[in-house]
Amino acid sequence: MNLIDIAALSQSSGVPPSTLRYYEELGLIHSCARHGLRRQYDEQTLTQLALISLGKAAGFSLEQIKGMFRQDGSPNLSRPILHERADAIENQVRRLKALRDTLRHVADCSAPSHMQCPKFQQLLRVIHPQAAGAPPWRPKRRRQGE
Numbered sequence: 001m002n003l004i005d006i007a008a009l010s011q012s013s014g015v016p017p018s019t020l021r022y023y024e025e026l027g028l029i030h031s032c033a034r035h036g037l038r039r040q041y042d043e044q045t046l047t048q049l050a051l052i053s054l055g056k057a058a059g060f061s062l063e064q065i066k067g068m069f070r071q072d073g074s075p076n077l078s079r080p081i082l083h084e085r086a087d088a089i090e091n092q093v094r095r096l097k098a099l100r101d102t103l104r105h106v107a108d109c110s111a112p113s114h115m116q117c118p119k120f121q122q123l124l125r126v127i128h129p130q131a132a133g134a135p136p137w138r139p140k141r142r143r144q145g146e
Contacts, residue, residue, distance in 0.1 A: 048075075
């Protein structure tokens, strides 16, 4: 088994040594040995770091990512959870595309101001109903004795 020094692992993975130590503290990765004060990792740790990076990019917390590994560090990915997260990302992409298209329309709109653009008004109603002419929020009146 070839061991990788923490500095070499950091360079190969692009993950700073401080983050590697933090991941080890959380139990996401494990060092196998030490060479003096320097931690040594097995080659599987590079795969684990790639999966951690992918999980973070997909919006999983480090605690959720930790649950995606077995005790021996091998991946144990739940397909239903991955499908659920992929669906959430797909919905987010749809919302962002709609927002992008609306913003492009507003930027190119020939209305004298954004506030006179019907599409912009529609966007405001969707985001915040009170911002587009709905009755403003009013604080409740205090009753006597309150």
